[in-house]
Amino acid sequence: MHHVDVHMEAEIYGANNRLAEHNAEHFKAHGVRAFDLLGAIGSGKTSFIEQIVPELKKRNLNTAAIAGDVYGDDDFQRIVKTGIPAFNANTGKECHLDAHLVHHALDHMNLDDIDVVFIENVGNMVCPTDFKLGAEKRIVVISTTEGDDVVNKHPMMFRDCQIAVINKVDLAEAVGCNVERMITDIKRYNPEMVIIKTNLRKGEGVAEVADAVLA
Amino acid sequence: MHHVDVHMEAEIYGANNRLAEHNAEHFKAHGVRAFDLLGAIGSGKTSFIEQIVPELKKRNLNTAAIAGDVYGDDDFQRIVKTGIPAFNANTGKECHLDAHLVHHALDHMNLDDIDVVFIENVGNMVCPTDFKLGAEKRIVVISTTEGDDVVNKHPMMFRDCQIAVINKVDLAEAVGCNVERMITDIKRYNPEMVIIKTNLRKGEGVAEVADAVLA
Numbered sequence: 315m316h317h318v319d320v321h322m323e324a325e326i327y328g329a330n331n332r333l334a335e336h337n338a339e340h341f342k343a344h345g346v347r348a349f350d351l352l353g354a355i356g357s358g359k360t361s362f363i364e365q366i367v368p369e370l371k372k373r374n375l376n377t378a379a380i381a382g383d384v385y386g387d388d389d390f391q392r393i394v395k396t397g398i399p400a401f402n403a404n405t406g407k408e409c410h411l412d413a414h415l416v417h418h419a420l421d422h423m424n425l426d427d428i429d430v431v432f433i434e435n436v437g438n439m440v441c442p443t444d445f446k447l448g449a450e451k452r453i454v455v456i457s458t459t460e461g462d463d464v465v466n467k468h469p470m471m472f473r474d475c476q477i478a479v480i481n482k483v484d485l486a487e488a489v490g491c492n493v494e495r496m497i498t499d500i501k502r503y504n505p506e507m508v509i510i511k512t513n514l515r516k517g518e519g520v521a522e523v524a525d526a527v528l529a
Numbered sequence: 530m531h532h533v534d535v536h537m538e539a540e541i542y543g544a545n546n547r548l549a550e551h552n553a554e555h556f557k558a559h560g561v562r563a564f565d566l567l568g569a570i571g572s573g574k575t576s577f578i579e580q581i582v583p584e585l586k587k588r589n590l591n592t593a594a595i596a597g598d599v600y601g602d603d604d605f606q607r608i609v610k611t612g613i614p615a616f617n618a619n620t621g622k623e624c625h626l627d628a629h630l631v632h633h634a635l636d637h638m639n640l641d642d643i644d645v646v647f648i649e650n651v652g653n654m655v656c657p658t659d660f661k662l663g664a665e666k667r668i669v670v671i672s673t674t675e676g677d678d679v680v681n682k683h684p685m686m687f688r689d690c691q692i693a694v695i696n697k698v699d700l701a702e703a704v705g706c707n708v709e710r711m712i713t714d715i716k717r718y719n720p721e722m723v724i725i726k727t728n729l730r731k732g733e734g735v736a737e738v739a740d741a742v743l744a
């Protein structure tokens with residue numbers, strides 16, 4: 315959050331939280347389970363969606379997704395290729411989605427045959443934590459290529475999420491990343507966190523991720 | 530920038546710009562050349578500093594650095610190990626540095642024997658573009674592991690910087706990144722941009738980077 319007056323900050327969050335609750339009711343009314351996907355730029359959020367869609371299909375669950383990006387439709391086009399309903403939410407100048415943008419997406423999506431919705435946020439480890447969207451759980455996707463200090467630097471993110479996916483484990487050695495340090499840091503910030511290591515380019519760990527999401 | 534009233538936004542930027550000009554004068558008074566380091570989380574900004582310090586030393590130039598992070602001193606400690614004067618600037622809840630934080634850093638740094646200062650911003654491809662800090666050039670460090678769509682998604686960042694470092698070229702194949710697409714996208718947003726490919730873990734491309742920075 316940028317330097318704005320404390321009252322204004324409280325107002326922005328208050329209005330957002332009310333709309334997030336409204337979104338949660340909207341999901342509930344349609345029998346849909348919604349999940350936030352948060353994480354740094356390029357951590358593997360869209361790869362997560364690409365991999366989990368067929369995994370959930372095997373379990374007879376239909377998925378939809380909202381692609382949140384500052385600009386463009388790169389993620390949206392990749393999601394469309396998986397064959398699921400998708401909505402492209404561009405934030406313009408904002409560094410995060412908010413409940414209003416998600417509500418707008420819901421107006422454009424038919425959730426009647428949908429069981430699970432993933433909301434991919436803008437790649438950012440700071441501001442999305444302040445803006446609830448109405449999902450039942452928040453999933454943070456980090457990757458080894460960000461460096462093993464990425465958890466320590468972002469306490470709020472790890473306190474705010476319930477599932478942590480440590481992606482690109484195949485590249486840990488190439489960047490000199492100590493995955494054990496990441497895990498230790500996550501547990502220090504959030505002892506309850508469910509932690510799963512993945513290679514989302516190859517689909518490794520996806521069944522475990524699906525179990526954790528649906529638990 | 531989060532949803533705030535247009536007048537308030539103008540006020541925030543106006544105040545920041547005035548302080549950025551003040552910082553620029555401060556650098557000038559000390560005969561120091563200052564450069565911004567922007568980029569996504571883990572793109573290689575601290576590695577950039579680690580590599581360029583000895584390169585500039587060879588050219589008889591003394592470097593100092595400001596480490597901007599939301600929380601912690603991971604980067605600061607790495608910079609200190611290079612033997613240069615450094616200052617740790619934590620933003621707390623903010624997703625970017627501002628001119629005020631940099632001004633505060635300058636109060637604590639002795640710039641008398643310093644020739645070049647690097648200001649490493651928070652890993653974020655959106656908000657730092659709105660906040661000038663007083664540097665003479667802005668350098669954006671991106672990496673192949675973020676995916677080759679990272680440029681297309683962030684027009685403002687590439688319009689705002691003068692030098693683009695494409696880092697982790699050694700991992701392009703492992704993530705399926707088309708470096709040529711990145712270059713095409715950069716040139717579309719900013720035909721004047723100086724573009725350099727690096728492996729900052731190994732120091733490849735650092736002499737070229739130093740030439741571009743000092744040019």
Ligand SMILES: Nc1nc2c(ncn2[C@@H]2O[C@H](COP(=O)(O)OP(=O)(O)OP(=O)(O)O)[C@@H](O)[C@H]2O)c(=O)[nH]1
Pocket residue numbers: 353354355356357358359360361362389436437481482483484485512513514515516674675676677678679682703704705706
């Ligand atoms: N080697 C390897 N590459 C991966 C893995 N996961 C994702 N990638 C690659 O990393 C790049 C970024 O992945 P994305 O899924 O686009 O990441 P993202 O978090 O959606 O990125 P943004 O939406 O731009 O923030 C792509 O080139 C992927 O192919 C992995 O586990 N291993």
Ligand SMILES: Nc1nc2c(ncn2[C@@H]2O[C@H](COP(=O)(O)OP(=O)(O)OP(=O)(O)O)[C@@H](O)[C@H]2O)c(=O)[nH]1
Pocket residue numbers: 459460461462464467488489490491568569570571572573574575576577604651652696697698699700727728729730731
């Ligand atoms: N293989 C490879 N690894 C690299 C390269 N550049 C940096 N790394 C690794 O990537 C990780 C992140 O690098 P940093 O220099 O910490 O990146 P940063 O931009 O300072 O990260 P933040 O300050 O956290 O946003 C570290 O583990 C580095 O060793 C490169 O060119 N190739």
Ligand SMILES: [Mg+2]
Pocket residue numbers: 359360361389434
């Ligand atoms: Mg994505």
Ligand SMILES: [Mg+2]
Pocket residue numbers: 574575576604649
């Ligand atoms: Mg750094």
Ligand SMILES: [Zn+2]
Pocket residue numbers: 336340417
């Ligand atoms: Zn509604």
Ligand SMILES: [Zn+2]
Pocket residue numbers: 315316409441530531624656
């Ligand atoms: Zn922001």
